[in-house]
Amino acid sequence: MSSQEAEKVEWSLADIVGEIFSIRESNIAASIAVAVILISGGSNLFGWTQTEYAQAKEAATDDQWLIEFNISVSTMVKEETWQDEEKKVIEFYMDEFVFPDGYYIGAVKVIVKPDADSNGTTLDPIAQCDSIGANIRNDGELAAQWDFEDNVLSGQDSSCEWIVLSLQTYPGYEGDDVNSSAANEFQALLPWSESGWGEGVLAVEVELDVNTVEELGPVTQDDDEDITIEVEVSGFIASAMLIN
């Protein structure tokens, strides 16, 4: 570059760019850099536009899923005799209910069954039904949805009917299939794969109040009652089916 040229008032863009690329070795290095950038950029762009973007977009878009529950019920029965005005707590250890691998405990159903003969027999035809009160105790020993509004935690009967109590253990589980909005199958099933719910000890408190007709009873004095407590535990495993 001569000094006369340097004193020019204005230069054309071609002159200016030409100065930047005036050294051959520098141009070779720049060409190699451009090649590296093109290869790297092309590779990044190809991977992103062909697969990665679509995958990410798919993961970001919620689909509708039908969550179906495959249910297995495990039952345990305990039969004991209550004296008049006796209150007893019967405990059921939840790990004694057997389920296939991968099942979660969804709900517990407790059926308190009075003695079938308590409403009069040939020996004591005018015997009356006893009054039975039952409730599922929340003493912190069982991980369950104690605040679920459809729970039936206590019941009473004096007409020899069964008392049926229920407790939801798994959050949101009501036994019926549900619709869910999630990006993929994993995320759709995520709410249905929390372990720990339904673990612990189920305590059922039963109180008996014998109703008897003392003056007319011919043979026996009715002051006790055989009560059967049946516990049905519903276990489930969820599967997701894409709706749309």
Next chain:
Amino acid sequence: MADELYESLNELLPVASVVHIALGVMALVLVHRSSDREWNERFAGLLISWMMVILGMQYVFSTLIDYRIEQLGTGSGSGFFTYESIFYSWMTYGQSALESAFYASIAILPLIYPYPLIQKKNVVKICTIFVLSVALVLVPIDIFTEFSFRGVKYMLIWSGYIVWTPVYLRFLFGELLYEEEGARAVSSVTALLMLGAYGQSYIFWLQNLTGVSTVYFGRWVVEDFVAQSFLSSSVSMVQLALTGGTFLVIFLGESWRAMSRGFNTLNAVVSLVFVVGVLWYLLTLVNYGDAESCVLTACQAWDENFVDWYVFTFQVARFLGVPLIFMFILLNYNMVDSNAEGSKMITRIMVLLLLLVATSSLIEMIQIILPIPEMITSALFAGGVVVFIGWEERIMDQIITETSSAAESVKELVGVADIRIQDGEYRFFSMAMVAMVCYALLIAVLFHSMGIHS
């Protein structure tokens, strides 16, 4: 623990906003007093000063957003803070508008410094019109599109990759092969400008070059409130390669120079970034499962130590590295006349402010991972202050006396057009920048008050 960690992510933001604004304003004063500098030195100084001020204002909005995010789920009535209410607010609009203004400004820096591609008498006018036009269009469009075209917006800084890389190589080869005297001033300032403009991206150079970084883009598509568009994210893929490729050029160039001319501070900085980039690549591989969890299954939280590493590298590079490098360029490459009347004191304040803020911020960062009692960190900071005050005169002398002018070197080596720019044109540019900032802020406030996204 996780909450504490995410708080620590942004501890530097308030400090960064104050530092950027203070340094920018002081630099503006210095640049306006440096009337005897080459036109492109003075114009570049002016531009860098305004970039610092705009960045600082942008960080003010980022700080406010962070503060609101901490209050998520609190408040009542119309003041109840949800992520949506923050995303579509004057804070995010303001932050984004100033970011657009910053990109419009930085786009012209490679065209004028160190080697001016625009050598016309009306260069300042051309650049002013360009910056204003770009900002005028970009600010509202960015908000209209809910910031989903950031990758396209970032294309404005590609001018640096495209111009500075060949300029760096030209003058590096000129010095090393053809013994061109003064060429080092140009190549070193070009490398520093690239480190200043892209330093926070360069620390990811290896994962960007190999394409490993794309895993983060996949996660962001899932996680972001409004995901980047296909076009935007695709453009970002090319930018990843540009980042990795251009850093490799600087690293190899500086290593080659170190072998023939000896090791210097710039080599140390570039080598540090190189090592950090390799570590980032390895740590991304280690955390690859967490990174891609969003796409494959469900988003997993980042490892705590990985978050600390991010704070230490990216945030420090962005909030401390950028002002340090740009101020060093301003002071060391003769852009400002630090000997002018009254300028010496401002320069002295700038140097001390930079050093003290950097020290205190780094000590703060160390406290995140090491449970050092405050008594000890205070003592360390006091020690730092004493050392800097002791060294201040020496540092100042070095800055004032050992400056090198890249513009002079370019003039001598390849020649540039003899252009005279009137002081009024620089003032016009500054007025245009003020107008651009006001426009950006006004748009943010008006768009929010009119509820364009509600």
